[in-house]
Amino acid sequence: MIRVGLTGGIGAGKSTVARTLTERGAYLIDADVIAREVVAPGSDGLAQLVETFGADILLPDGALDRAALAAKAFVDDEQRKKLNGITHPLVGARAAELLDAAPEDAIVLQDIPLLVENHTAPFFHLVVIVHADEGVRLARLTGQRGMPEDDARARIRSQASVEDRRAVADVWLDNSGTPDDLAAKAAALWDERLVPYERGVRTRACAPQPSAEVAYREQWPVDATRLTNRLRVLGGDKIADIKHVGRTSEVGAAALDVIELDVALAAGASAADLIDPLSDGGFPERSPGVHANADPGRAVTINLV
Ligand code: ADP
Numbered sequence: 001m002i003r004v005g006l007t008g009g010i011g012a013g014k015s016t017v018a019r020t021l022t023e024r025g026a027y028l029i030d031a032d033v034i035a036r037e038v039v040a041p042g043s044d045g046l047a048q049l050v051e052t053f054g055a056d057i058l059l060p061d062g063a064l065d066r067a068a069l070a071a072k073a074f075v076d077d078e079q080r081k082k083l084n085g086i087t088h089p090l091v092g093a094r095a096a097e098l099l100d101a102a103p104e105d106a107i108v109l110q111d112i113p114l115l116v117e118n119h120t121a122p123f124f125h126l127v128v129i130v131h132a133d134e135g136v137r138l139a140r141l142t143g144q145r146g147m148p149e150d151d152a153r154a155r156i157r158s159q160a161s162v163e164d165r166r167a168v169a170d171v172w173l174d175n176s177g178t179p180d181d182l183a184a185k186a187a188a189l190w191d192e193r194l195v196p197y198e199r200g201v202r203t204r205a206c207a208p209q210p211s212a213e214v215a216y217r218e219q220w221p222v223d224a225t226r227l228t229n230r231l232r233v234l235g236g237d238k239i240a241d242i243k244h245v246g247r248t249s250e251v252g253a254a255a256l257d258v259i260e261l262d263v264a265l266a267a268g269a270s271a272a273d274l275i276d277p278l279s280d281g282g283f284p285e286r287s288p289g290v291h292a293n294a295d296p297g298r299a300v301t302i303n304l305v
Contacts, residue, residue, distance in 0.1 A: 002198045002282070003099070003108045005123075007115035008130035008165070010155050011137035011145070013175035013182055017130050018111050020186035021194075026109040029098045031091065038090040039064050048086045107190075107198050116160035121168035122229040125282045126197065126295065128189070129169040131162070132176055168226060170298060193297045197282070200294030204284040207296040213254045220248040224259050227300055231263060234281035238269040246301075258299040271304045278302070 004026070008014050022028045038045040041062050049057060049069065057069045073083040095110070102108050112120070121127045132140070134156055141152040166172070171189060175182045200207055224244035231242055241264040247255030265271065271289045278284075283291040283302055291302040 001102060001104060001106045001108060002125040002194070002201050003110060003123075004125060004194065005115050005121060005127045006109055006111045006130070007113060007127070008173075009132075009134075009137060009159050010113065011141040011152070012130040012132050013173075013179075014111055014113070014130050016175070016179055016182055017128070017173060017186045018109060020183045021107075021109050021190055024187065024190045025107065026190070026194075027102045027106040029095055029108060029110045031095070031110065031112045031114075034091050034094045034098075035087065038087060038094055045087060045090045049083075052082055052086065105198065105202055107194050114159075116165050116168055121226075122233040125201065126170045126194070127168050128171040128173060129165050130173045130175050130182070131165065132174075136176060167222060170226070170295075193295065197295045197297075200284065200296075201280065201282055204279050205294065206284050206286050206292040207294055207299070209292065209299040209301075210257050212256070214257050215254050216252050217248075217257070220255075220259065223298065224249065224261065227259060227261060227298075230281065231261070231278070231283070231302065234277045234283075235263070235274055236277075238266050238273050238277075240264045240266040245303075256299075258301055260301045260303070262303050262305050264305055274304060 006014055006018060006021075018026075018028060018030070037043075039049060040046065041064075046064060049064070053069060053072045057065055057072065059065045069083070073079045099108060110124070112118075115121060115127065116129075137156060138149065138152050141147045142149050171193070173182065173185050173189070196207065199205070221244065228242045228244070232239060243262045243264075244259065245262050246258075246260030247253050248257070248259050263274075265274075274291075275285050278291045282294050283300070284294055286292040286301075289304045291304070293300045
C-alpha cells in the first residue's frame with residue numbers, strides 16, 4: 001500500500017486529477033468530503049458545534065448553515081480554535097478509519113487542499129501537486145465555477161506560495177493546457193510511477209537506478225531535503241542526523257541522478273530497527289545497512305552509518 005497526497009491551489013485541477021486516478025483504481029480519501037460528512041445532520045460533530053456556537057448555526061431543515069457558522073467562528077482566533085478543536089479530530093479519525101479499510105495493495109489517494117499549509121507532506125509516500133498560474137485559476141474559478149472574483153482572489157492569496165509547493169512536490173503536474181492534457185499526465189503517472197512504486201513497497205523491491213551521468217541539477221538539494229524530511233518522519237528517534245553526500249551534493253558537478261544520504265543512527269538504535277519503517281515508507285533494504293528507492297521516479301541511496 002502507498003499513500004499519495006494530492007494538493008494544489010484552489011482551482012488548480014485537483015478534482016480533475018483525482019477523477020483520472022480514481023478511474024484507474026486509486027482508493028480516494030477526499031478531505032473535503034469527510035469535512036462535510038462529520039458535520040452532516042444527525043452527526044455527533046454537528047451536535048458539538050450546536051453546543052458550542054448555538055442553535056442558530058442550523059438551517060430550518062436542521063442542516064449546518066455554513067455562513068452562520070463562519071460568521072461566529074471566524075471572528076477571532078479563540079473561536080476559530082474552538083471550531084478546529086471540534087472538526088479536526090473528527091476529520092482525522094474518519095480519514096484513519098478509511099485508511100484502515102483500504103486493501104493491502106491499495107494506492108491510496110488523499111486529496112487534501114491544505115497539505116502544504118499543514119506541513120504534512122513528509123507523511124506521504126509521494127506528494128503530487130497540480131499547478132496552474134494564478135490568472136488561469138482565477139479565470140476558471142470565476143468562469144466555470146461562478147465564484148465572485150474578490151472571493152476567488154482572497155482564497156488564492158490565503159494559500160501556500162508556489163515556492164512552498166515546489167519544495168514538497170515529488171510530482172509537479174502542470175495544468176496550463178487542456179483538461180485532456182492533464183488527464184493524460186495523470187494516467188501516465190499512474191502507469192509509470194504509482195503502480196510500480198506500490199508493488200515495490202509491497203514486495204520490498206528497489207527500483208532500478210540510472211547508470212549514466214547527467215549535468216548538475218539545481219533540483220538535487222531540494223530533492224535531498226524533501227527525502228530527508230520524509231526519512232526523519234519514518235525513522236523518528238532512531239535517527240540522529242541525515243547528511244546529503246556524494247556527487248549530487250557538490251554544486252555544479254555532473255553526477256548519476258541518484259541522491260545519496262548518510263543516516264546516522266541514534267545512540268542505542270541499530271540498522272535492524274529501521275528495516276520495517278523505511279521499507280514500508282518507500283525505501284526497501286537493498287543490502288545490509290543500505291536502503292534505496294521503491295519509487296521509480298526518484299533514485300536515492302540511503303547509507304545507515
Ligand atoms: P480544484 O479541485 O483544484 O479546485 P478543479 O479540478 O475543480 O480544481 O478545477 C477548477 C475548475 O477549472 C473546474 O471548473 C474545472 O472544470 C476547470 N478546469 C480544470 N482544468 C482545466 C483546464 N485544463 N482547462 C480548462 N478548465 C479546467
